[in-house]
Amino acid sequence: MTTPPEICDTGCGLNATLRIISGKWKPLILFFLRDGPKRYGELRRLVEGVSDKVLIQQLKDLEADRVLARNDYKEVPPRVDYALTPLGRSLAEAIIPLCTWGTEHAVEMASIFAARDALP
Structure with missing residues (x-):
């Protein structure tokens, strides 16, 4: 199977992934649905x-x-x-390492965000 050029030319699979999860809330939606269907x-309530x-x-x-089904x-x-x-489901599983990274670096990220928010 050949990868379409519009995916490979600008970051390979990352471009395709970012096109799907673009938006502030989509990764969180996928994360919360990994445990099963939600109304x-x-x-x-989960996506605060x-x-x-x-x-x-x-x-x-x-x-x-086609990553989510509405029933x-x-x-x-x-x-x-x-x-x-x-x-x-495969995309949601790929997000888990990002969650792990965020948890492992939460203290440092809080400091970075505080400094960034303090800028004029």
């Missing part, structure tokens, strides 16, 4: 600070990119949940 309200409008758009984007149970009251597809 919208549960995701809204995201607006409804942005969360809905990011969920639609991830669904369009509508066609019930009254409405019941919908979101789950990772096999492609999405």
